[in-house]
Amino acid sequence: MVRHERAxxxxxxxxxxxxxxxxxxxxxxxxxxxxxxxxxxxxxxxPTRAPVAIVTSGPVLPPAPEGSLPGKGTLAAQxxxxxxxxxxGGNVGAVVVDVSGGATLFASRADIGITPASTTxxxxxxxxxxxxxxxxxxxxxxxxxxxxxLTLVGGGDPTLxxxxxxxxxxxxxxxxxxxLASRTAQALKAAGVTAVSxxxxxxxxxxxxxxxxxKPGYIPEGSVAPVTALTIDEGRQDPRNExxxxxxxxxxTAAEAFAAQLQRYGVRVGKSIKRAKAAAGAKEVxxxxxxxxxxxxxxxxxxxxxxxxxxxxxxxxxxxxRPGGFAGASQAVRATLKRLGADAGVVVNDGSGLSxxxxxxxxxxxRLVSLAAxxxxxxxxxxxxxxxxxxxxxxxxxxxxxxxxxAGAGVVRAKTGTLNGVNTLTGLARTxxxxxxxxxxxxxxxxxxxxxxxxxxxxxxxVSGCGCS
Numbered sequence: 001m002v003r004h005e006r007a008x009x010x011x012x013x014x015x016x017x018x019x020x021x022x023x024x025x026x027x028x029x030x031x032x033x034x035x036x037x038x039x040x041x042x043x044x045x046x047p048t049r050a051p052v053a054i055v056t057s058g059p060v061l062p063p064a065p066e067g068s069l070p071g072k073g074t075l076a077a078q079x080x081x082x083x084x085x086x087x088x089g090g091n092v093g094a095v096v097v098d099v100s101g102g103a104t105l106f107a108s109r110a111d112i113g114i115t116p117a118s119t120t121x122x123x124x125x126x127x128x129x130x131x132x133x134x135x136x137x138x139x140x141x142x143x144x145x146x147x148x149x150l151t152l153v154g155g156g157d158p159t160l161x162x163x164x165x166x167x168x169x170x171x172x173x174x175x176x177x178x179x180l181a182s183r184t185a186q187a188l189k190a191a192g193v194t195a196v197s198x199x200x201x202x203x204x205x206x207x208x209x210x211x212x213x214x215k216p217g218y219i220p221e222g223s224v225a226p227v228t229a230l231t232i233d234e235g236r237q238d239p240r241n242e243x244x245x246x247x248x249x250x251x252x253t254a255a256e257a258f259a260a261q262l263q264r265y266g267v268r269v270g271k272s273i274k275r276a277k278a279a280a281g282a283k284e285v286x287x288x289x290x291x292x293x294x295x296x297x298x299x300x301x302x303x304x305x306x307x308x309x310x311x312x313x314x315x316x317x318x319x320x321x322r323p324g325g326f327a328g329a330s331q332a333v334r335a336t337l338k339r340l341g342a343d344a345g346v347v348v349n350d351g352s353g354l355s356x357x358x359x360x361x362x363x364x365x366x367r368l369v370s371l372a373a374x375x376x377x378x379x380x381x382x383x384x385x386x387x388x389x390x391x392x393x394x395x396x397x398x399x400x401x402x403x404x405x406x407a408g409a410g411v412v413r414a415k416t417g418t419l420n421g422v423n424t425l426t427g428l429a430r431t432x433x434x435x436x437x438x439x440x441x442x443x444x445x446x447x448x449x450x451x452x453x454x455x456x457x458x459x460x461x462x463v464s465g466c467g468c469s
Contacts, residue, residue, distance in 0.1 A: 076106050078462050083108060085458075087451025088423075088443040095362040096463055099370045099428070099436045104363075113347060113359030115444035117417030118304045118395075119424045120353030120360065123346055125297045125383040126368050127333040128312040130340065131319050134294035134379050138315070140175060140230070141287040142184045145279035148193060150184070152200045152258050153278055154230025154251060156315050156324075157290040158307040159299075162232040162257050165239045172291035172299055177232055177254070181261030183286035188267055195268040199276040200255035204229035205314050207325025213355030219246050224306040224354060227314065229324070230254050234307040251275065294382035301386030301415055302394035306352035313351025326350060342367050353417060362440035365426040369438040373428060387413040387427050390460070399457055408461030414439075421445060423452040429464035439463050 075096065083092055095110035097103070104110070138157040144150055159174040188196065209226035210219070218224050222243040225235025231250035233239035247253045252275070259269040290296060293312070300308040310329075316336060317328035330348055337343035345364030349355040372383035388394030391401060391409030395416045400409040414427025426440040441459045446452040 072105055075463070075466050078466065079106050079459060080108070082455065082459050082462055083441075085451070085455040087446070087448040087455050089421075089445035089447055089452070091445040092441075092443045093362040094439070094441045094459070095366045096437050096439045097363075097366045097370055099373050099438050102370065105437065107363070110363040110366075110440075111345065111361050113345060113361050114424070114442040115356060115419065115422045116353055116358055116360040116365070116442065117419040117422045117424050118306075118353040119365055119415050119417040119426045119440070119442070120348055120351065120355075120358055121301055121304065121309050122365060122368050122372075122383065122415050122426060123333060123337070123348060123360065124309045124313050124316075124351040125301055125386065126340070126342070126372060126380060127316050127336040128293055129297055129380050129382060131316045131332070131336050132293050132312070134297075134382060135292045137289040137292055138296075138311075139287050139289050140180060142180065142285045143278045143282035144285050145282040148196050150196045150198050150285065151276065151278040151282060152198065152230065152255050154200070154202045154204060154228065154254070156204055156229045156311050156318075158225070158231050158234045158311045159290060159296070160232050160254070160288070162239060163261070165233050172295035175288035175290050177258055177288075178261050180286055180288045181258055181265055183288070185262060185265035185267045187285045194266065195270075196262070197270040198255065198259050198262075198273050199278075200230060200251055200258075200273065201276065201278045202228050202230040202251040203277050204318065205324040207323060207327065211310075211326045211350035211355050213349050213357035215354075215356070218354055219248075222246060224310065224352065225250055227307075227310045227326075229314075231307075232257055234305075297382040298386035301383070302388055304395050304416065306354060309352040310350060337368075340371060342371055354419070356419065360442075362426075362442050365440035365442075366438040369426060369428060369440075373436065373438065384413070384428065387415055389413055390457070399453065400461070403454070403458070405454065405457035405461045407465045408457065411464045412460045414460060417442075418449070418453075421447075423449060423456055425456040425460060427460070429460060431463065432465055432467040437463060 083094060093109035093112050093114050096106040098105055139155045140157055140160055141153045142150055143153055157175060161174045161176050163178050205228055209228060219226060222245050225231060225246035228250050232254045235246040235250040236244040237247055238244035255273050259273055262269050296308055299305060313329040313333060314324045317332040318324045320332040322328035322332050329351060333348060334343050337346055345361030347359045349357045371377060372380040388396035390396045390412035400406060412429045414425050417424030422444045423446050424442040428438055430436050439460060441456050443452055
């Protein structure tokens with residue numbers, strides 16, 4: 001019986017996911033983001049395409065009816081007892097919020113700033129979807145100044161894939177360096193050009209390439225690359241290894257790989273490849289574009305992609321007219337959240353959550369999740385659809401398999417956070433009575449990481465299993 005109910009839940013989630021993606025792809029406005037060197041990202045023209053037939057007889061799946069609110073006393077008793085797990089350490093905060101009405105159903109140190117780790121990416125997701133727009137794309141371009149002189153211009157897309165990338169044609173489909181070289185070679189040959197000199201321009205991002213509060217080991221151990229506007233394979237030396245060390249100078253590596261591809265397509269490239277800003281008025285020869293921002297956000301949240309989070313935060317800064325660095329990104333993200341009325345309790349120094357200086361309250365995280373889940377904010381939908389599904393996808397794929405947490409498999413959707421001494425979890429669950437609630441559970445004085453993860457999963461499972469009425 002349990003297996004049948006779990007299968008039904010999974011099937012329902014899959015159908016809902018397909019429906020949300022299909023509706024989102026049609027409803028959200030289309031655009032593009034240019035990697036121009038001296039100007040902020042801008043939207044590209046909407047591509048022409050055949051009109052989509054809309055069936056107006058009703059949704060594929062009717063919305064689930066809202067159940068009754070959980071009884072605060074019963075829920076509080078269950079969560080308080082579970083939060084007493086010694087594995088969580090001495091600094092634990094928690095909150096459960098009704099998404100529909102906004103009522104706080106449970107709170108314990110909910111307004112105390114705690115190190116969020118990768119739950120910071122929820123902040124970045126909401127800011128990027130709001131400021132950049134869900135359908136904006138990031139362009140990597142090749143410009144020509146003087147005849148025979150090319151500049152490879154980075155637009156801030158860390159997912160640009162080299163021919164060595166292990167990523168196939170799955171979802172999302174990332175832009176390809178080989179495709180960019182092929183298009184460039186075609187354009188050059190059509191103009192009778194078979195030999196060029198090459199420079200590269202990574203000036204869209206500025207300032208330090210690492211954030212305040214990053215540990216020195218993050219780059220060599222493969223947690224993140226130096227943040228630059230031009231990179232391939234997220235700066236990994238071995239793109240087939242997620243834990244590969246990162247290149248010290250990603251832009252130069254990308255330019256050299258591009259030169260090799262041009263030569264493969266029959267265009268000779270001069271030996272000297274230098275960093276230089278593209279000439280004013282340089283003509284675009286070719287471009288490739290990333291997946292839409294909503295797809296990037298989904299990928300960032302599901303896989304907890306640090307490099308993508310940092311790029312999106314930097315692009316938020318540029319869109320706001322601020323310098324494209326960590327300081328500008330932090331200011332721009334806060335400003336974006338303030339316009340949404342959701343900035344209280346958020347202090348960030350990066351977009352990924354690797355910074356040990358970040359502080360976010362449980363109340364702030366739950367507020368952002370509720371905001372993204374609200375029907376009033378369809379542009380934020382990817383901040384929900386990208387959350388890992390307990391026991392099935394992303395960073396929750398290997399969790400919720402045993403014990404009390406097993407009840408949350410397939411029905412909890414949440415972003416994880418992990419640093420040394422830090423374990424956090426924020427997301428959504430529907431209670432046994434059918435009420436959609438947002439939660440955040442955070443601990444940053446953890447001495448038993450495995451035990452803390454298990455405790456957080458039990459807390460979320462308790463919320464999802466609560467009849468409590």
